[in-house]
Amino acid sequence: MATGTLTIDLDAICANWRAMDRASAASVQTAAVVKADAYGLGAARVAKALAQAGARRFFVAAAEEGAMLRQILGPGPEINVLSGHMAGDTDMIGDLDLVPMLNSLDQITRHLEALPGKPFGIQLDTGMNRLGMEPDDWAAVAGIVLDARPQLLMSHLACADMPEADLNLQQLETFRALTDGLGIPRSLSATGGILLGPDYHFDLTRPGIGMYGGLPYAQARPAVTLSLPVIQTRIVEAGEYVGYAMGWQASAPTHVATVAAGYADGLFRAFGGKAMLWAGDQAVPVLGRISMDLITADISALAEVPAALDILGPHQGVDDLAAVAGTIGYEVLTNLGPRYARRYVTGGKA
Ligand SMILES: *Cc1c(COP(=O)(O)O)cnc(C)c1O
Numbered sequence: 001m002a003t004g005t006l007t008i009d010l011d012a013i014c015a016n017w018r019a020m021d022r023a024s025a026a027s028v029q030t031a032a033v034v035k036a037d038a039y040g041l042g043a044a045r046v047a048k049a050l051a052q053a054g055a056r057r058f059f060v061a062a063a064e065e066g067a068m069l070r071q072i073l074g075p076g077p078e079i080n081v082l083s084g085h086m087a088g089d090t091d092m093i094g095d096l097d098l099v100p101m102l103n104s105l106d107q108i109t110r111h112l113e114a115l116p117g118k119p120f121g122i123q124l125d126t127g128m129n130r131l132g133m134e135p136d137d138w139a140a141v142a143g144i145v146l147d148a149r150p151q152l153l154m155s156h157l158a159c160a161d162m163p164e165a166d167l168n169l170q171q172l173e174t175f176r177a178l179t180d181g182l183g184i185p186r187s188l189s190a191t192g193g194i195l196l197g198p199d200y201h202f203d204l205t206r207p208g209i210g211m212y213g214g215l216p217y218a219q220a221r222p223a224v225t226l227s228l229p230v231i232q233t234r235i236v237e238a239g240e241y242v243g244y245a246m247g248w249q250a251s252a253p254t255h256v257a258t259v260a261a262g263y264a265d266g267l268f269r270a271f272g273g274k275a276m277l278w279a280g281d282q283a284v285p286v287l288g289r290i291s292m293d294l295i296t297a298d299i300s301a302l303a304e305v306p307a308a309l310d311i312l313g314p315h316q317g318v319d320d321l322a323a324v325a326g327t328i329g330y331e332v333l334t335n336l337g338p339r340y341a342r343r344y345v346t347g348g349k350a
């Protein structure tokens with residue numbers, strides 16, 4: 001088999017969700033964010049496992065994702081759509097019981113006219129300036145909107161992974177000023193906000209990355225391993241080159257392994273010459289450039305040619321690998337490609 005094997009530990013994802021659930025008071029509901037196909041790990045399996053673990057409320061980015069999730073989960077669990085109610089979404093939202101988080105006056109008008117009496121939430125902008133109603137717009141329509149009984153008032157923190165940032169407290173105060181005393185359930189925090197403490201928890205939290213084993217939830221159980229089969233090995237003599245553009249030159253005879261995965265599988269070109277692969281506990285350096293489908297590594301230090309080398313595993317997690325390319329774990333996860341054989345394990349078994 002010339003594709004990598006991506007192993008996704010559903011127990012770890014559920015354990016991470018439960019741990020974040022326990023991090024807030026019992027009165028605080030913990031939702032699960034499964035947008036972008038559960039951060040690339042496969043919403044079909046991940047959301048089902050989370051529902052079995054007790055998650056009753058899910059967030060997706062787009063109504064189309066919500067429609068797919070409804071098919072996966074069936075009736076019952078609540079599905080919230082962060083992008084709100086866009087033109088063309090009405091049938092999906094109405095027929096599949098999706099709950100849009102309305103972000104603008106346009107969206108509020110669209111929803112209340114097209115689906116009167118159907119549930120909705122409101123997203124307020126408290127300083128990130130990305131999605132959600134500006135405080136002035138909210139003040140202008142809050143009366144009418146509150147009469148229609150939104151089921152959630154939410155906002156999103158811009159730097160929850162930087163506890164020292166003043167903007168966190170500013171956003172908290174703005175959110176309070178906009179929503180105190182209204183008697184509507186509130187939500188401000190994703191993974192990072194949960195870690196900022198109870199002031200940030202309100203009635204509902206919305207963790208994503210922490211479930212999938214990424215920072216800023218440093219205690220998370222890793223949820224993925226990625227193992228790449230060795231297709232061929234060779235001895236490269238001193239003076240010879242490896243890979244495109246003579247990306248690496250041997251100064252001594254070197255045992256080189258070629259593994260099956262490349263930038264088309266979400267292993268960024270920026271890993272070239274920098275990342276490590278692992279044979280069990282032993283690191284072997286990537287040589288030269290990352291190709292579309294192939295990566296070369298120096299296995300001279302290994303006693304035997306391994307059947308596969310790991311690029312994600314106990315010694316190199318998604319954030320370690322992200323750091324090599326100057327990015328974040330979220331981007332590594334959501335780029336994991338469609339060619340891998342995906343193995344879902346529970347209870348230590350596939
Ligand atoms: C993606 C997202 C989340 C989840 O964020 P994590 O940092 O992955 O926990 C929560 N809320 C909103 C609005 C989001 O866009």
